[in-house]
Amino acid sequence: MSKTIKTILSNLQTPVKKNFGQHFLINKHKIDFIADKLLDYKNDIIIEIGPGLGSITERILESTSNIVCIEKDRVFSAYLRDKFGSKKRFAIINQDVLKVNFNEINRLQDKMVFGNLPYNIASQIIIKFVDELHDKKTVGIFMFQKEVAERILSKPGLKSYNAFTLKIQSFFDVKNILNLNENDFWPPPKIKSTLIMFTPKQADRYIVDNYAEFSQFLATCFKAKRKTLINNLQDLYPKEKILSAIEIIATRQDIRAEKLREEEFVKLFKYLYRYR
Incomplete structure (x- = not known):
């Protein structure tokens, strides 16, 4: 050919x-x-x-x-x-x-x-x-x-x-x-x-109604890989709300983004979106 x-x-x-x-x-x-x-x-x-x-x-x-x-x-x-x-x-x-x-x-x-x-x-x-x-x-x-x-x-x-x-x-x-x-x-x-x-x-x-915000959320989660998820997200959401969400979704507060599954990111975003 x-x-x-x-x-x-x-x-x-x-x-x-x-x-x-x-x-x-x-x-x-x-x-x-x-x-x-x-x-x-x-x-x-x-x-x-x-x-x-x-x-x-x-x-x-x-x-x-x-x-x-x-x-x-x-x-x-x-x-x-x-x-x-x-x-x-x-x-x-x-x-x-x-x-x-x-x-x-x-x-x-x-x-x-x-x-x-x-x-x-x-x-x-x-x-x-x-x-x-x-x-x-x-x-x-x-x-x-x-x-x-x-x-x-x-x-x-x-x-x-x-x-x-x-x-x-x-x-x-x-x-x-x-x-x-x-x-x-x-x-x-x-x-x-x-x-x-x-x-x-x-x-x-699907996260249709707030897709742009979800994209920004993901980029922020991975902004600095050595930082914890909490530290990365503080630019977007109140720290106390992030802590509450992490306690519900993850077992450790010092967890980093690369350890969370896709469905956990979705749950985390849906929880935090109310406090943007």
Whole structure:
């Protein structure tokens, strides 16, 4: 498949753009695996971030699904429009994904979002996904470099466990569904990749009305890792209220943020939000 990609790039007279994080998935079995996972949501509109030359896009269009691709590369965008533009179930947005509002894409239909994310902006994209769709029951399937994947999947007590982890896990159950090696791509990256599924948590777990405040709360909890949770939170809430909340939720007043589970952060925030 790498020969086919090289031929297409040669015909398009375009190089692989490293600044766009372009690495093309060439392992057919893993392409099929991903496409099959996406087609579990064929009744939703599928949003594909960074379709590249359309190997997964093509598989989706073989079904009855509608797909909207977001592709920053002008050459690839034009190529995909020429290749799939005659299909009514296909649309493409030639824009930087960080400038696209997911909520503006087909407001009347449920969405699922997929992306083989550029390594250099993967964290920004996933935070955008959570910010915009945390209360929309939207499933996401994303490919990350191993280091970012470890932060997303992290657990209390691990060094990789931080506000980024909690912001995601407070609204989505996350699961590693596929590991990918360097040779699964062309050109091969220098790192391994992980495919993670984001499944929305039950509606009663959402913090919709005060999402911005919750994000600030999490950032403050992890502001200084060596400080206790009480010391970090004093900038936001009265100390006596923090002490009361910690006594209810945790067993020790000197506990640090990296020791609390996601559901404990949610309870702590709900208690303290009244005293902001």
